[in-house]
Amino acid sequence: MSYVASGGEFDRDTDYITTRITADGRDGYPVEPGRYRLVVARACPWANRTIIVRRLLGLEGVLSIGFCGPTHDEDSWTFDLDPGGVDPVLKIPRLKDAFLKRFPDYEKGITVPAIVDEPTGQVVTNDFAQITLDFSTEWTDHHRDGAPQLYPQELRDEIDEVAQRIYTEVNNGVYRCGFAGSQAAYDKAHDRLFRALDWLSDRLENQRYLVGDTITEADVRLFTTLARFDPVYHGHFKCNRQKLSEMPVLWAYARDLFQTPGFGDTVDFVQIKQHYYIVHTDINPTQIVPKGPDLANWLTAHDREQLGGKPFGDGTPPGSTREGERVPAEHAA
Template identity: 70%
Template sequence: MAYTAKGTSFDRDMNYIPDRITREPGLSQDKHDDQELTVRTWPAEPGRYRLVAAAACPWANRAIIVRRLLGLEDVISLGLAGPTHDERSWTFDLDPGGVDPVLGYERLQQAYLARYPDYPRGITVPAVVDVASKEVVTNDFPWITHDLFFEWRDHHRPDAPDLWPDAVRDEMDEVMQRIFTELNNGVYRCGFAGSQEAYDAAYDRLWTTMDWLEERLADRRYLMGDAITEADVRLFTTLARFDAVYHGHFKCNRNKLAEMPVLWAYARDLFQTPGFGETIDFDQIKRHYYVVHRDINPTQIVPKGPDPSVWLTPHGRG
């Protein structure tokens, strides 16, 4: 994920390639970074695209989970980059010869440069790549999972969950916005704070929302009620990394997730739900954060714990 620093506080760069994949392709006018932009929309054609993600990255992990929940494995192929990368790009070092078998690329950067030879921003995952041209289509991660649900409905498995239920849509948008600003992004705000004052403010904001979530989930199984929604996916990928990375590496250490009875049970409930836990690779997650973030962890030593088997213990939220 790309980010910029404003003074001593963390500020994420949210400027992404705004193209989308839709049922009815063409051109549309979208509001992007307070400017009206002409956005190209691409056709939702099975077999045309490759989702490039990384098990280490929480933002990419969302797309991996949603693709599985909706049954799109045979519709959109998946390429996985390794957990570590340099300043240029994520790499396909998990594949034989270090080359993605579909795209023929060693680096995700190649797909970006194939479309934008002077691409000025960070090379991020998830990214959707057009297989025929080998060019990146979009890396706008919130829209990727949104469109997997709304624009690929003709190809969902018959019993796919309703991740964006109409009855709670307005409230869900508010919940997801708070989760993004205060938790998904909040852990980074703590980890990359450039002053004690910035860190203290970020820490307080983070734990205010963690306590709010503990209270909210005390009387409901999932964030929006009795069924899993996109909001749960977005929260889960941060919770899954909390004790292994954010608690120590990002100094989010008031307490561990495992010490919050409701949130910890909720996180294990999701982890043990098909589509969630099998997308989590704790070794890759730890290698990514502790090796790539040399400014925070200059020794690049990767901790051995915590024991991942605790995620399989009974959660009691049936």
């Protein structure tokens, strides 16, 4: 499978299943504890967002989770981490099975995160951007006591504006570099990415979080790209003006979030590297996974507390990660 854009500039396909799970069930899928399964891959930054938000809001008890392996073939993400290669709840070996169960002629990409209706085995949505917003706004009756306000009403316009720029320029910007099919397209993408990172650095120099004094949806969206920057994007995607660890403000900001319960404890660096270096064979035909970089520095002091703010506002951090959902110690920083 080829990932590099043959025409030069990479253009992401954003045609997702936009069905929503809502409190009033207007799309036919009401919020119901125990009804749905969130399917993710720890390697994927888009899926990693949903793992973080589910944990921060305390939805573990009402929304089950299934983990695909770090690699996939041309056809589908697979449940190769589970016994027999079959998801224990959905009883399927490939995520594609849930898509075809609802849309027999489905021809788009099989992407994570996806939410599957357990009773029918049918996919409900893979619209990653909307999923986490709905966790914050539609699942409120099931939030844990002390859950943070990740998408507060009074800050939504600003969060949306910042998040949109993060998506186009950073989240997708690293892929625009990595999948560029010409020198000109790469040069343009590289400069565009680092202009955005410089903007973020300036924004965060004197404030602890992107919007307001607490963690919001915008921080979650930026964090998953920053966590993958040095292990993957700097080398594999040629985003190499600087490493994250050479950008003082963003590096301190990323470490601050990483050391906050709900963020770093969801990051599996081994699976992240396996995914990119093994799956993208047109970029890395040997499929050799690099040993570096040293990740212990993620746990060093960041000193961002002096900027004020409280990560959870008037709320509290989430408790320990559930058994069966923990990142193996040897895969973490």
